[in-house]
Amino acid sequence: MAKTADTIAIYSRKSRYTGKGESIGNQIDLCREYIRTHYGDAAAEHAVVFEDEGFSGGNLNRPDFKKMMTAAKERKFKAIVVYRLDRISRNISDFSSLIEELGRLGIDFVSIRESFDTSSPMGRAMMYIASVFSQLERETIAERIRDNMHELAKTGRWLGGTTPTGYASESVKSITVDGKTKKACKLKLQKEGLLVTKRNHFELLTR
Template sequence: MAKQASKPIAIYCRVSSRQQDTASQKPDLQRWADAFAQDAPVIWYEDQFSGRTMHRPAWDRLIANARTGCVDKIVVWRLDRLGRTAKGLTALFDELPTLGIGLVSIKDGLDLETPAGRLMANVLASVAQYETEIRAERVLAGQARAKQHGKSWGGSKPGRLLSLTQEQVDAIIDMHDAGKSKSSIARATGVSRPTVYRILAQQTR
């Protein structure tokens, strides 16, 4: 009787913007694959997209494959690479066991196939959302302090390309995902509206 082929292991990488890359994640993920994938094929999925939404090009392909029974396990570098919303992550943690799919987070030392792993996953999901909200609050607080001292914080002339901090880029993406208008995002982060449009356009290319 022929040996049944192993289902693929999906390795997922994500960064929030095109100013970043996944190079820091890949060595650990490759070492995991070399040690534990054995004879199973490994398929890599990679996104440059905000973690505030669970709808991203590569992730959508991965979860579609998972739902059709074409994935055995999902491996990530850290749990927040899957997303930064507690609602989205906990829904995923509920769905994967019903699909018979394992989840491994290397840096968190997490395996969803164990009771302790499931508990830890839900705790870390709440922490990831908390960190996102705190980052946005820091940006707003920084602008408010600057205004109190009569300074403009991170502003720019319309149309001028400026060097943004990663915190500003993440805040722009997070506020957009939360439904804020382009004008309010520009005011909150201290940049021009064209800069907001440019950053958001880079997320959808």
């Protein structure tokens, strides 16, 4: 990448591959169009793209993000454009440190979905507020998933992972009231597992 003060960087991220919605390709196209409108055709054509697919926004441990920040420290571009704020980070502490670092380097940060631009004081303030809600959303989703898995486990369902010694995961089908077929997994005690369990119990009693 050539070192030039006129270069604009595009950063895109998605937790898993998908060709729909906010895919990596769609994010890049929208960012490039924003750059074309605000910085000109040349800037859009020569924008440098960094993309991380299959990586969470919960931390900054992403290969292309690290490459982008290395280039930023060498001042190889003047601004970073993202499609949405949470594409860069869903963690308030990480986001705050990032914005401070970019400010020190004199690099603007633009989120086109929320229309935030750190080149203005109001833009910086609103971006911090939005990052708080982004982290809240991430933590709320994680808590909801944990609660749901806990309730499913209460029904006797096996939710995955390494099965206990002597047990095997067994797929079970059931028919719902509306006639749909649902699949679930439960643990099944194997014959050899029953022998192991009885032997272990006997050893505990005779100690």
